[in-house]
Amino acid sequence: MTAVEIPGSKSITARALFLAAAAEGVTTLRRPLSSDDTEGFAQGLDTLGYRIERTAAAWRVEGRPAGPAVPEAEVYCRDGATTARFLPTLAAAGHGTYRFDASAQMRRRPVAPLTRALRDLGVDLRHEEAEGHHPLTVLADGVRGGELTLDAGQSSQYLTALLLLGPLTRDGLRITVTRLVSAPYIGITLAMMRDFGVEVKRERTPAGELFEVPPGGYRAADYPIEPDASTASYFFAAAALAGREVTVPGLGRDALQGDLRFVDVLRRMGARVDVGADRTTVAGEGPLGGITVNMRDISDTMPTLAAIAPFATGPVRIEDVHNTRVKECDRLEACADNLRAMGVTVATGDDWIEIRPGTPRPAEVTTHSDHRIVMSFAVTSLRTPGITFDDPGCVRKTFPGFHEAFAALRAEWGV
Structure with missing residues (x-):
C-alpha cells in the first residue's frame, strides 16, 4: 500500500483566505496550499492592505471587517479564477478605488454573471476593455445588500x-439561483461560512434555489485545510489503472470536497x-470497465477520467460537462484533441465526450498552460511511456511538486 501526501485544497484555501480577511480577529490557516494560485490570492490581499504572516505550516491573517486598509490599489490576479472573482467582491465591501487585472488566460475567462450581480x-464596477472580463475597477463604497437573481450555470x-x-453587507443578501453547476462547491462554501460564525438558510422555491445570508460579519477561527480532492484524483486513477493501491490520508467520509x-x-x-x-484507499483489481457518467458536479475530474478512458474495456462517455469549456482552457476539446493525437477514437458534443477503447501511442501533450491537462495525462503515461508535455511547469498553479511526487510513485511501483 502506497500512502500519498496531497497538498491542501486550493478551493478551501481560497475561501479560507477570504473569510480570514473579512473576519474580526486573527485567523490561523493550518496546512494551506502553497501554489501559484494561492500565493497570488495572498499577494492580492497584501496589496489591499491586509496583514498576512506565512510559514510553511500555517498562515496567520489579521482580519479587517471594514474592508481593505488602503484607499487605492492595483491587484494582479495572475491565472487564479478564485483570486479574480473573490477579491473584487471582497473589495466592494470596503471604501476606495481598486483595479484588478489578470493574465491573458484569465482575461479570456468570463466574470459577467458576478459583475452584473x-x-x-449598487456596486460601481467598470470593465476597461471587454465587457464581462478583466481588467475591471471597483469604486467601493460598501454594499447595502438586498435581493438578486443569479445564473451560476457557468x-x-x-x-x-x-x-x-x-x-x-448592511442588510444581508437573498440570492435566487436559477442554474447551478458544480453544486458540491457551494456545500464547501456554506460549511466554511458556518465555521466562521455565519449560518446561511437554503431552500427550494418555484423560482429556483434561495440562499438567505444574514448580515453581521464573521469571527476569526483556527482552521485546518484538508488535502485537495481534485489533485488526489490523479493518484487514485493511477492506482486503478496500474493495478496498485493508493491511500490518501486526510480525505475521508467527512471531507468537504465533492470531487472525492x-x-x-x-x-x-x-x-x-x-x-x-x-x-481513502483505491486499488486496481483488473481491467476497468466502460461507463456512462454525469460529471456536472465533479467536472474538475473530467480530464482525469478522460485520460484513463482509452484503457477501459468499453466506451467511456462523460456527460453534462459544458462548463469545462470555460476553464483555464476548453478542457473538453483539449482532452479530445490530445487523445486523437495519440490515436484514440473520440467524439464530442456541446457538453459531452465519448472515448473508445484503444492503445494510445506516445505524443507531446498540448497543455494550453492548464495544470489539470498535465496531471491527467501524466496518468496516461503509466501505460504509454514516452508522453511529453509542451508546458509541464504549469502544474505550479496548484501542485508545484507534482512531477516529483508522481515520479516517486512510479519508482515505488516500478512502472
Whole structure:
C-alpha cells in the first residue's frame, strides 16, 4: 500500500483566505496550499492592505471587517479564477478605488454573471476593455445588500463570491439561483461560512434555489485545510489503472470536497474503494470497465477520467460537462484533441465526450498552460511511456511538486 501526501485544497484555501480577511480577529490557516494560485490570492490581499504572516505550516491573517486598509490599489490576479472573482467582491465591501487585472488566460475567462450581480447591488464596477472580463475597477463604497437573481450555470464561483460577501453587507443578501453547476462547491462554501460564525438558510422555491445570508460579519477561527480532492484524483486513477493501491490520508467520509466522489466513478469501473473516517484507499483489481457518467458536479475530474478512458474495456462517455469549456482552457476539446493525437477514437458534443477503447501511442501533450491537462495525462503515461508535455511547469498553479511526487510513485511501483 502506497500512502500519498496531497497538498491542501486550493478551493478551501481560497475561501479560507477570504473569510480570514473579512473576519474580526486573527485567523490561523493550518496546512494551506502553497501554489501559484494561492500565493497570488495572498499577494492580492497584501496589496489591499491586509496583514498576512506565512510559514510553511500555517498562515496567520489579521482580519479587517471594514474592508481593505488602503484607499487605492492595483491587484494582479495572475491565472487564479478564485483570486479574480473573490477579491473584487471582497473589495466592494470596503471604501476606495481598486483595479484588478489578470493574465491573458484569465482575461479570456468570463466574470459577467458576478459583475452584473454586484452592479445590481449598487456596486460601481467598470470593465476597461471587454465587457464581462478583466481588467475591471471597483469604486467601493460598501454594499447595502438586498435581493438578486443569479445564473451560476457557468461557474459556482459566482455564487460563492456573493455568499461570502453577504455577511459584509448592511442588510444581508437573498440570492435566487436559477442554474447551478458544480453544486458540491457551494456545500464547501456554506460549511466554511458556518465555521466562521455565519449560518446561511437554503431552500427550494418555484423560482429556483434561495440562499438567505444574514448580515453581521464573521469571527476569526483556527482552521485546518484538508488535502485537495481534485489533485488526489490523479493518484487514485493511477492506482486503478496500474493495478496498485493508493491511500490518501486526510480525505475521508467527512471531507468537504465533492470531487472525492471521483472514487465512486472508479468503483463503478471496477476498482476497489474504501472511504474511511480520515483516509481513502483505491486499488486496481483488473481491467476497468466502460461507463456512462454525469460529471456536472465533479467536472474538475473530467480530464482525469478522460485520460484513463482509452484503457477501459468499453466506451467511456462523460456527460453534462459544458462548463469545462470555460476553464483555464476548453478542457473538453483539449482532452479530445490530445487523445486523437495519440490515436484514440473520440467524439464530442456541446457538453459531452465519448472515448473508445484503444492503445494510445506516445505524443507531446498540448497543455494550453492548464495544470489539470498535465496531471491527467501524466496518468496516461503509466501505460504509454514516452508522453511529453509542451508546458509541464504549469502544474505550479496548484501542485508545484507534482512531477516529483508522481515520479516517486512510479519508482515505488516500478512502472
